Structures are given as C-alpha cells and as structure tokens.
Amino acid sequence: MLERLLRFFTRQPPHPGPLTAITMEPIGVVRNRVREPRRGGWGEVTSRIVLRPDIADALLGLSDYSHIMVLFWLHAVPAEVRGSKHRLHPMDDPQNPLQGVLATRSQIRFNPIGFTVVPLLKVANNVLHVRGLDAIDGTPVLDIKPYIPEYDAVPEARVAPWVRGTGREGPR
Numbered sequence: 001m002l003e004r005l006l007r008f009f010t011r012q013p014p015h016p017g018p019l020t021a022i023t024m025e026p027i028g029v030v031r032n033r034v035r036e037p038r039r040g041g042w043g044e045v046t047s048r049i050v051l052r053p054d055i056a057d058a059l060l061g062l063s064d065y066s067h068i069m070v071l072f073w074l075h076a077v078p079a080e081v082r083g084s085k086h087r088l089h090p091m092d093d094p095q096n097p098l099q100g101v102l103a104t105r106s107q108i109r110f111n112p113i114g115f116t117v118v119p120l121l122k123v124a125n126n127v128l129h130v131r132g133l134d135a136i137d138g139t140p141v142l143d144i145k146p147y148i149p150e151y152d153a154v155p156e157a158r159v160a161p162w163v164r165g166t167g168r169e170g171p172r
C-alpha cells in the first residue's frame with residue numbers, strides 16, 4: 001500500500017519519448033513588397049505565393065474556394081530566438097497577461113510555423129494571389145489547404161479575455 005502511494009506521489013509526467021527531427025522542403029515562396037517583419041498593417045498587402053512549377057497540377061480545384069489556409073516558415077526568426085521564451089506577454093505588451101507561447105500566435109515559437117487564413121484572389125498556373133498574408137517577402141511556404149467553414153470555423157469558440165479588443169491583427 002505504502003509502495004503504491006509512494007509511486008503515485010513520485011510519478012513523473014508523461015514523456016513523449018525520443019522525437020526525431022523532421023526535414024521539410026518548402027513548396028513555394030511568398031512574394032510581396034514587405035521586406036522586414038512588422039506589426040500589423042497586413043490587411044491590404046497583396047502577395048503572390050509562387051509555388052514550384054512542377055506541382056502546379058496539384059492546384060486543380062483550389063480556385064473553387066474563396067479562402068485558403070497558408071502554412072509558412074517564419075524564416076527570419078533567428079535560430080537562437082526560436083523556443084527561447086516559453087512564456088511571454090503577447091505582442092510584447094506588458095499590459096497583456098503572461099502567456100505560454102503555445103497559447104499565443106507569437107513568431108517566437110519552438111518551430112516558427114505561421115498559419116493564416118486569407119482570401120484567394122486568383123490562381124494563375126503555379127501562382128496564388130492572396131490578400132492579407134502576414135508573411136514577409138521570401139517567406140518559405142510549407143503547405144496550402146482550402147478553408148472549409150464546415151470543418152474550420154467554430155463560431156462558439158472561447159478565447160482568452162485579453163484577446164478581446166485587440167482586433168483582427170491582435171493576437172498575431
């Protein structure tokens with residue numbers, strides 16, 4: 001009995017075991033007029049997502065969608081900054097409560113993956129024209145998916161109180 005109690009109280013948190021590195025090849029790159037990271041002001045920025053020409057056929061059907069989800073690699077986050085903060089004040093604003101980085105949309109993450117839903121303006125061969133993508137010129141693109149409200153929208157979703165009032169650019 002005592003042994004069981006001891007085991008219970010000295011229990012280690014579960015560990016995922018060894019995690020192997022993953023290598024990915026970008027499928028394309030973002031092209032726009034924004035050369036440096038900046039906070040906000042992305043709403044009207046138009047970008048071209050230039051995909052590898054050899055995968056242009058993989059876009060069949062995408063133009064039927066008004067919006068796409070873009071996954072990208074925030075490549076200008078210096079390697080030593082990645083994962084350097086487990087907790088931070090979102091948007092570097094001390095008024096925002098301290099949050100675990102995984103509870104934010106900060107670019108200072110363990111794997112600096114960006115994920116943004118944007119309107120798809122046009123598909124022309126291997127090039128997607130989008131608006132409002134918060135990625136600087138030269139950002140590698142990892143994946144594209146159609147945005148499907150039936151799967152992806154959660155109208156009743158709850159968010160942290162601090163997010164309220166920060167606007168569309170807020171938690172980014």
Ligand SMILES: C[S@@+](CC[C@H](N)C(=O)[O-])C[C@H]1O[C@@H](n2cnc3c(N)ncnc32)[C@H](O)[C@@H]1O
Nearest residue numbers: 037038074075076077105114115135136139172
């Ligand atoms: C905070 S991230 C959020 C991205 C995406 N909306 C998300 O929630 O995953 C967006 C910010 O990252 C910065 N940024 C954009 N492209 C970048 C890149 N290639 N490398 C580093 N920072 C980048 C810009 O300052 C931009 O405002």
